[in-house]
Amino acid sequence: MDPTVIARLQSSLDALADDDDSRAHFSALFYTALFAEHPLYRSLFPAGMESQGHRFVTAIEFVVKNLPQQRRIRKFLTQLGLDHRRYGVEREHYRAAGVAMRRAVKSMHGTSAHSRYKWTPELEEAWSEFTEFVVSTMAEGAESDTTPALWGGTVVSHERVLDDLAIVRLETDPPIPYGAGQYVGVQVPQRPRMWRYYSPAIPTNPFGQLEFHVRKVSGGWVSPAIVTETNVGDQWVMSTPLGGLEVDFTHDRDVLMIGSGTGIAPLRAQVMEMSQRAQNPRVHLFVGGRYPCDLYDLETLWHISLSNPWLTVVPVSEEAENPWWHSGPALEPPFGMHSRLTGPIGRVVARFGSWADRQIQISGSPSMIKTTIYALRAGGTPIDQILHDPLY
Known part of the structure; x- marks a missing residue:
């Protein structure tokens, strides 16, 4: 992507997402535009959209700010596409999301309370190029993997090591092929359709054993249920492994x-x-x-x-x-x-x-x-x- 286009996108994002209120407004505009055009898509998302909206804006900010690092961003978007398979998202959904994103950005720039820059043809072209890059990379990533989109696991141990912290051990069949340092989306039976990301605390192994360390978040929905309500025998659902934390052994550092x-x-x-x-x-x-x-x-x-x-x-x-x-x-x-x-x-x-x-x-x-x-x-x-x- 051209450096001039990247600079234009970064300046635009700084203007429309410069505080928590504007970020929340941006995500609300995006999902309003998406569901207004495609009402049936609402069923793909959880009932509570606050955390979903926060993740959406966080992902957009990360991609825009790191666009010069094309290899890193392509890897991130590819993994994000793989992760969205758990929702049943297909290529037409990505195209619709791209249209909704452009509408949300244009609306933000047209709202004086949330914009320091006017909407121009150059800015529209930049965001069009950006959204096409994002949705096409995610769609191609989702279509590139033939492994299961979802994995099942059985809780075999639940240990409260602190009043607000539990260590949960599971067994999966077949084993989830994650790399040490990655994380997975987790859905527990106590909170259906509410996904949270947790990272396994042990390396992958042929026995399908997993270990998660979960701290209860005050006011949260999922983590308190995991810490206080999880029972041995519970069936968890997990999604494709994601994340880029790893040691590069090709360097001497x-x-x-x-x-x-x-x-x-x-x-x-x-x-x-x-x-x-x-x-x-x-x-x-x-x-x-x-x-x-x-x-x-x-x-x-x-x-x-x-x-x-x-x-x-x-x-x-x-x-x-x-x-x-x-x-x-x-x-x-x-x-x-x-x-x-x-x-x-x-x-x-x-x-x-x-x-x-x-x-x-x-x-x-x-x-x-x-x-x-x-x-x-x-x-x-x-x-x-x-x-x-x-x-x-």
């Missing part, structure tokens, strides 16, 4: 991994898989949480580190002490392990330097990812060395 809360899952799966290799780059894994008790899987990571000298695990908590309601003892690191550091995890990691010679992965909540990237960039870290999944 060492690795920096930064995970917070249950965001450690895709990083944990990768170091577990790496422990089966004969040779690995050095890995510094920073594990964060608000309180020391939030470092719930630290003992497992310490055990991996003790038998794999290439792995250094650094625990970080924002608060020095556990809250008053937590009665468990504080974990003491084994001999030779790094002691726990205190502070926001991004600032703590940035204090060690720029990490400019590393492959960098960040996984956690959107706010954690954003503040960590900001801290690293302020310390001199090149942005093109930082990987994170935009939708997970």
Whole structure:
């Protein structure tokens, strides 16, 4: 795509999605245009559209901002197309979505409260080229894979490790062919048609075993049901594996991994898989949480580190002490392990330097990812060395 067109798109997006209200308005206009023209398409979506709309705008922002990295964006859109197979989306649906997107953008630019730029023929041409690129890449991606769109799994274990956090283990037949570091869409029987993304915390294996770490989100629909209502024997449905977190073994660069809360899952799966290799780059894994008790899987990571000298695990908590309601003892690191550091995890990691010679992965909540990237960039870290999944 021409650099002039990319710059025009980026300026346009900055104007129409410059705050949360305008992003919500943009997604509302898109779905209104789509369902007005194709009312039957509404059945493809969940009853509650708030999270769906948020993911739509997040995906558009990610694609527009990273358009110069064509290989990365094509991979992302291809995976997104594969993911949409779970809804039964076909090529005609993508064409309709492209038309609705152009209408939503044009409407936003025509609303003085949400636009700093006038709608021009050049802008219309740029968005037309962009939407054609997006929908054609997603449609081709969806049609390129012959593996199942949906996978079934049976819950074999449900463990409450904290009051608001559970570890769920499942078995699938056949095994889901995911890569360590990827994530899958999950639908649970307690909340039908409500999909959420979770990353397996163990590498893929021939027995079809999966492990998910799920924290209850206040006010959420799906995560509280998983933490409090899941039973052994429940049948879950999962979609095509997605995501781009992976270690590039073709380069000699060492690795920096930064995970917070249950965001450690895709990083944990990768170091577990790496422990089966004969040779690995050095890995510094920073594990964060608000309180020391939030470092719930630290003992497992310490055990991996003790038998794999290439792995250094650094625990970080924002608060020095556990809250008053937590009665468990504080974990003491084994001999030779790094002691726990205190502070926001991004600032703590940035204090060690720029990490400019590393492959960098960040996984956690959107706010954690954003503040960590900001801290690293302020310390001199090149942005093109930082990987994170935009939708997970």
